[in-house]
Amino acid sequence: NPVPEFNPVLGSLVWVEDPKAAWIDGEVVEVKGEEIKVRFTSKKTVVVKASTVCQKATEAPPYGVDDMRNLAYLHEPGVLQNLKSRYGINVIYTYTGNMLIAVNPCRKLPYLYDKNMMEQYKRADFGELSPHPFAIADAAYRGMINGGKNQSVLVSGESGAGKTETAKQIMRYLAYMGEGRVIEQQVLESNPVLEAFGNAKTIANNNSSRFGKFVEIQFDQRGRISGAAIRTYLLETSRLSHVSDHERNFHCFYMLCAAPPEDVKRYKLGKGNPRTFRYLNQSKCYELEGVDDSKEYIATRTAMGIVGISPDEQDAIFRVVAAILHLGNIEFANGKEMDSSQPKDEKSWFHLRTAAELFMCDEKKLEDCLCKRESVTCGDPDSAAVSRDILAKTIYSKLFDWIVHKINSSIGQDPDSKSFIGVLDINGFESFTTNSFEQFCINLTNEKIQQHFNKHVFKIEQEEYTTEEIDCSCIDYVDNQDVLDLIEKKPGGIIALLDEACMFPRSTHKTFTDKLYLTFKNHKRFIKPKLSRAKFTICHYAGDVTYQTEMFLNKNKDYIVAEHRALLNASKCSLASNLFPPLSEEPSKASKFSSIGSQFKQQLEALLDTLSATETHFIGCIKPNKLLKPENFESKSVLQQLRCGLVMEAIRISCAGYPTRKQFYEFVDQFGILAPEVLDKSYDEGTACKRLLEKVRCKGYQIGKTKVFLRAGQMAELNARRSEVLGRSASIIQQKFRSNLSRKEEAKAEENTKLQFSLQEILLLLKETQAMFMKECEAAERAAKQIRVVKEVQSQSFGRCLSVYTHCISVLEVLWWFAFGLVGL
Numbered sequence: 159n160p161v162p163e164f165n166p167v168l169g170s171l172v173w174v175e176d177p178k179a180a181w182i183d184g185e186v187v188e189v190k191g192e193e194i195k196v197r198f199t200s201k202k203t204v205v206v207k208a209s210t211v212c213q214k215a216t217e218a219p220p221y222g223v224d225d226m227r228n229l230a231y232l233h234e235p236g237v238l239q240n241l242k243s244r245y246g247i248n249v250i251y252t253y254t255g256n257m258l259i260a261v262n263p264c265r266k267l268p269y270l271y272d273k274n275m276m277e278q279y280k281r282a283d284f285g286e287l288s289p290h291p292f293a294i295a296d297a298a299y300r301g302m303i304n305g306g307k308n309q310s311v312l313v314s315g316e317s318g319a320g321k322t323e324t325a326k327q328i329m330r331y332l333a334y335m336g337e338g339r340v341i342e343q344q345v346l347e348s349n350p351v352l353e354a355f356g357n358a359k360t361i362a363n364n365n366s367s368r369f370g371k372f373v374e375i376q377f378d379q380r381g382r383i384s385g386a387a388i389r390t391y392l393l394e395t396s397r398l399s400h401v402s403d404h405e406r407n408f409h410c411f412y413m414l415c416a417a418p419p420e421d422v423k424r425y426k427l428g429k430g431n432p433r434t435f436r437y438l439n440q441s442k443c444y445e446l447e448g449v450d451d452s453k454e455y456i457a458t459r460t461a462m463g464i465v466g467i468s469p470d471e472q473d474a475i476f477r478v479v480a481a482i483l484h485l486g487n488i489e490f491a492n493g494k495e496m497d498s499s500q501p502k503d504e505k506s507w508f509h510l511r512t513a514a515e516l517f518m519c520d521e522k523k524l525e526d527c528l529c530k531r532e533s534v535t536c537g538d539p540d541s542a543a544v545s546r547d548i549l550a551k552t553i554y555s556k557l558f559d560w561i562v563h564k565i566n567s568s569i570g571q572d573p574d575s576k577s578f579i580g581v582l583d584i585n586g587f588e589s590f591t592t593n594s595f596e597q598f599c600i601n602l603t604n605e606k607i608q609q610h611f612n613k614h615v616f617k618i619e620q621e622e623y624t625t626e627e628i629d630c631s632c633i634d635y636v637d638n639q640d641v642l643d644l645i646e647k648k649p650g651g652i653i654a655l656l657d658e659a660c661m662f663p664r665s666t667h668k669t670f671t672d673k674l675y676l677t678f679k680n681h682k683r684f685i686k687p688k689l690s691r692a693k694f695t696i697c698h699y700a701g702d703v704t705y706q707t708e709m710f711l712n713k714n715k716d717y718i719v720a721e722h723r724a725l726l727n728a729s730k731c732s733l734a735s736n737l738f739p740p741l742s743e744e745p746s747k748a749s750k751f752s753s754i755g756s757q758f759k760q761q762l763e764a765l766l767d768t769l770s771a772t773e774t775h776f777i778g779c780i781k782p783n784k785l786l787k788p789e790n791f792e793s794k795s796v797l798q799q800l801r802c803g804l805v806m807e808a809i810r811i812s813c814a815g816y817p818t819r820k821q822f823y824e825f826v827d828q829f830g831i832l833a834p835e836v837l838d839k840s841y842d843e844g845t846a847c848k849r850l851l852e853k854v855r856c857k858g859y860q861i862g863k864t865k866v867f868l869r870a871g872q873m874a875e876l877n878a879r880r881s882e883v884l885g886r887s888a889s890i891i892q893q894k895f896r897s898n899l900s901r902k903e904e905a906k907a908e909e910n911t912k913l914q915f916s917l918q919e920i921l922l923l924l925k926e927t928q929a930m931f932m933k934e935c936e937a938a939e940r941a942a943k944q945i946r947v948v949k950e951v952q953s954q955s956f957g958r959c960l961s962v963y964t965h966c967i968s969v970l971e972v973l974w975w976f977a978f979g980l981v982g983l
């Protein structure tokens with residue numbers, strides 16, 4: 159938490175960290191050395207160390223600021239409060255510099271994404287309109303067209319935070335820029351197809367992507383989409399055979415069960431009741447609120463057609479999906495021979511026969527494949543069940559890869575493409591009660607992305623400091639290379655040791671874990687938990703995560719059981735046999751040992767190489783509450799995400815230097831009122847800023863070539879002084895106006911005329927007051943431009959009730975309303 163230096167005194171407004179509510183604001187009511195007593199609005203008091211509290215801005219705008227960098231104090235509670243107050247009025251997007259933070263509204267806000275909105279963002283410069291994913295997409299598009307550089311948009315956040323939704327809006331905007339052609343539609347329609355086969359209901363999200371995705375959209379010379387390539391990462395196949403409570407398997411299974419009767423019959427699904435299939439009935443969750451699976455089936459088929467999957471191919475895909483359901487229903491009993499098994503009963507025989515029929519493979523071979531002792535299993539009923547699940551998972555993951563490959567080849571890549579924009583939608587940092595190999599891989603991804611992000615933010619900061627010719631030695635970033643080395647260094651990293659263990663038949667998860675303990679006993683990012691021999695802890699940038707090693711070896715092994723390959727390769731269904739080419743056609747597999755961990759590491763390296771060669775834009779998605787209920791902002795959970803995500807790191811890097819920057823003219827415009835005399839002289843703008851800052855004895859600043867750079871907290875101090883001056887001006891105007899008014903009233907009373915003012919009289923009165931006001935505030939007015947001061951004066955003196963008049967365009971007009979208000983009163 160970047161807590162800027164601050165010495166609280168009696169009466170200071172502060173934020174105090176709270177285990178339940180994240181941060182609570184209060185007032186310092188007692189100071190005793192290092193300890194201070196703070197009273198909250200609830201009247202409760204706490205005594206805390208002064209160094210642990212953060213300063214609270216006295217005048218934060220009630221509905222927050224568009225860019226976090228405009229916050230008076232750029233610290234954790236400030237950021238949190240800003241997001242919360244905006245979320246309260248349905249403003250879900252906020253910038254931190256160039257990064258967009260998106261808080262999931264957990265309800266549809268269609269007006270935010272219509273064509274009209276796209277049109278507006280198309281015409282505006284970045285920062286001109288409110289923060290929005292379209293602004294990020296537009297910046298990427300312009301960067302590509304004008305700057306000629308490939309771009310990428312990196313969308314991160316935990317499950318349910320809104321990554322996929324945000325990535326879709328980015329793609330919609332990019333498609334809009336080259337509207338009306340088949341290829342754009344194909345790119346967009348690839349989403350529902352991938353979601354049908356790769357998404358599932360989880361506790362965190364009813365439509366959770368169970369894979370990572372990088373979509374590279376290619377553009378031609380004229381800026382129109384000319385091709386696309388989709389890369390997917392780590393499909394969660396363990397879900398296929400084991401579904402946890404309140405979750406579902408992949409959507410396609412339920413869609414198929416809800417298909418029109420002729421299709422249910424065709425795929426031999428009985429009555430199409432998902433409750434009758436073991437792979438679906440483990441969690442008792444079948445329907446999704448607001449989702450009609452039968453409609454989804456039709457929509458998926460249509461989308462499959464659009465992305466170029468022919469009706470025959472669709473038929474084969476759903477036949478394989480149905481076969482997997484039957485496969486899951488085969489149960490086993492002991493066979494006649496030792497260490498052998500056979501389908502348990504007639505029902506299991508039926509499912510075996512149906513699965514073979516749908517796979518278009520030999521029934522006897524399928525039986526042998528599951529029940530006979532072979533290379534990896536010993537043949538008993540339990541091993542047969544393991545073999546069945548391995549087969550189902552292998553087929554499903556091959557099927558998913560085939561679909562991705564098919565979409566890629568039918569959309570097509572443009573060999574002459576001039577440039578591309580990549581959109582990365584990948585799961586954020588994960589830390590559960592039990593963490594296994596999947597979390598290990600996801601967290602490795604996040605470490606990589608964190609490093610890329612830190613370098614990126616640092617580079618941008620450094621570039622700005624260099625352009626402005628100011629000293630940049632104060633900024634730095636924490637490099638997490640040590641964690642990356644621990645995981646992926648070759649030789650000697652955890653992945654390398656895991657591969658080594660997988661190659662030795664006698665290795666177990668225990669021998670593997672012992673080896674880790676021995677190798678990394680002095681590594682400062684590695685911890686051996688006290689009581690367990692099957693766990694290890696990594697100190698990630700986002701916190702410590704303890705991994706359970708039991709399944710590491712199995713999950714890392716990437717091979718297809720020879721019998722499974724032979725069975726399906728001989729299938730009469732060309733799709734099924736293509737999923738399992740003979741080993742000789744997969745040279746990479748035939749020659750050397752292959753592991754999921756190493757493959758994933760290579761995929762990540764390629765991804766990071768691609769990202770590094772692009773200009774990257776970041777979007778951090780935030781889940782406001784665990785249940786995804788609208789209008790519920792749980793500060794504690796949001797804070798946790800901010801800490802684990804990229805936002806706080808960007809802020810930390812920024813705070814280490816000079817987070818507030820203002821163009822000279824903006825600065826003079828805003829703060830000239832504090833030292834009008836420096837503006838009188840014919841200083842250039844930069845010198846005027848310097849003199850002004852010297853006069854107000856500002857401690858932390860640098861003057862660049864076009865901008866003033868301020869240390870964290872300085873902006874709030876300057877704002878407070880400005881408010882003081884404006885407050886004084888306001889009371890002077892009020893006094894003048896009132897005394898002017900009462901003089902006129904007295905005169906009228908003496909003349910015994912009616913105590914009522916005509917419009918002309920009020921105008922005259924206002925002109926006189928204005929003249930006086932000019933005299934009193936001459937210098938201030940010159941510094942801050944007439945209308946601005948008056949607007950501020952107006953809000954100072956009448957507060958919110960008069961703020962509606964901010965449209966007034968001249969001093970006279972504003973004062974007219976001002977007087978009108980007084981007379982009215």
Ligand SMILES: Nc1ncnc2c1ncn2[C@@H]1O[C@H](COP(=O)(O)OP(=O)(O)OP(=O)(O)O)[C@@H](O)[C@H]1O
Pocket residue numbers: 262263264265266267315316317318319320321322323324362363364365366367368585779786
């Ligand atoms: N901007 C938005 N407007 C309306 N609904 C949204 C928005 N962002 C997210 N949602 C909804 O919130 C839910 C979760 O969003 P989404 O699936 O995009 O999350 P995710 O981060 O991709 O999760 P996962 O990692 O589990 O796939 C979805 O039901 C989605 O429709």
